[in-house]
Amino acid sequence: MPLTLTAPRLRVPAAPPAKRVLDLVGAVILLAALGLPLAAVTALLYAIRGGRPFARQPAAGLGGRPFRTWRFDTAGPGRTGALLERCALDGLPQLLNVVRGEMSLVGPRPEARTDLPDRLLVRPGMTGLWQVSARSDLPWEEMALLDRHYVENHWLGMDLAILAQTPRAAYRQRLA
Template structure:
């Protein structure tokens, strides 16, 4: 029994060490599976745009088989610099010729049941795996189940739930931990407040209306990192806006004070949002809290679903690139959180947030 108890921690340490070794190798371009992707151009572009995440998962897309185009439009030679090697009529032949490790089928009207089954048999002949992507790429984890029906393996997607015991526990934990953090960092808060107060004229705190869960407005707090009249000077910087979609972002924003630049670099300006968490307006982890003007511009990309849950002090948007993240990627990250929330995800995001803040990735 004692030997078994000792094996548990050793096994965990061994697995963690092995994961670190594999992750490091993948970042260096090693230990990757060569994958042939087949599907419609739009779906392929959507997948290829996630190249960083694909590499972390051990994928390397080396070729494309484009769905047969019966129109007069010319077939491109590449999509996002990845060569198109043929059509979806040639998948098995091309996979064998180029020795691909796996074939990934993306949603397409061409991939019927009979064609997909025959492809799986053809790939068996030379050991290539078949990966089939569901129509909804961002839904993973506990919401997806295989539900056999009359011999067909159907992918069942359960409806997301944003109420119940788990969410109640999350709400309680958010408030308790935020309060404990505030108590423990009180000296730090006073030091930052003093630096902001004497660094430039104006109030210590910056208050701004943000949109919370269900579209409810609340006042979000931050340490002021810009000059007092920053809001009135937005028009002067319109030609320097590097934001995409509905975001307004300026690199080396002249409105940022010297103290503000430092506290932004390490996200210290966000600490007063812990009071928002204690009040119940925000969560420790959640989607980025949007402005009213941003919400008014939400389109059909699903961005409005971010309002199904409380906005967060940090989230997948924070650990995925902060200000460097394009609008589409920020929306996708938030939706991935909303659709697949778990306590384990919250803990992982909090851990990754600390690492991102210490590295000051994407902060400006």
């Protein structure tokens, strides 16, 4: 099925104030709750790599505005990096991007590409509809269609449902 890139039909505002409040409150709570484990992973990666525990990847944000996502640098540290990726923990530093307003907790995954205009109508997210649907098992076209569905239909209840499903989806991926 060919992917069409027509303008999406937005039924809700692109960034309702309640979504930004959810993002800020959720990110701060997660950073506080995960502060010690995040610090431990940072120290471990720093020791293994001899420095530089983080990687910054280019991405296109709301309106195509460029920014860099924070991630744990999992390239090269062997089992530690593979474990972080498999458990979906390598992206937790993106909570800093959420606090800064560059990302949301829920939305399309951040990509450097700007040729998918529907993704640029909302902030990219740490998790999203396709991550809880099947994670990376879907073809790219189906992921793009799920992202488009999110852009056209998102509302706070959908975000809360996706957030509630994310730990189970990450755990299911870890077992696969």
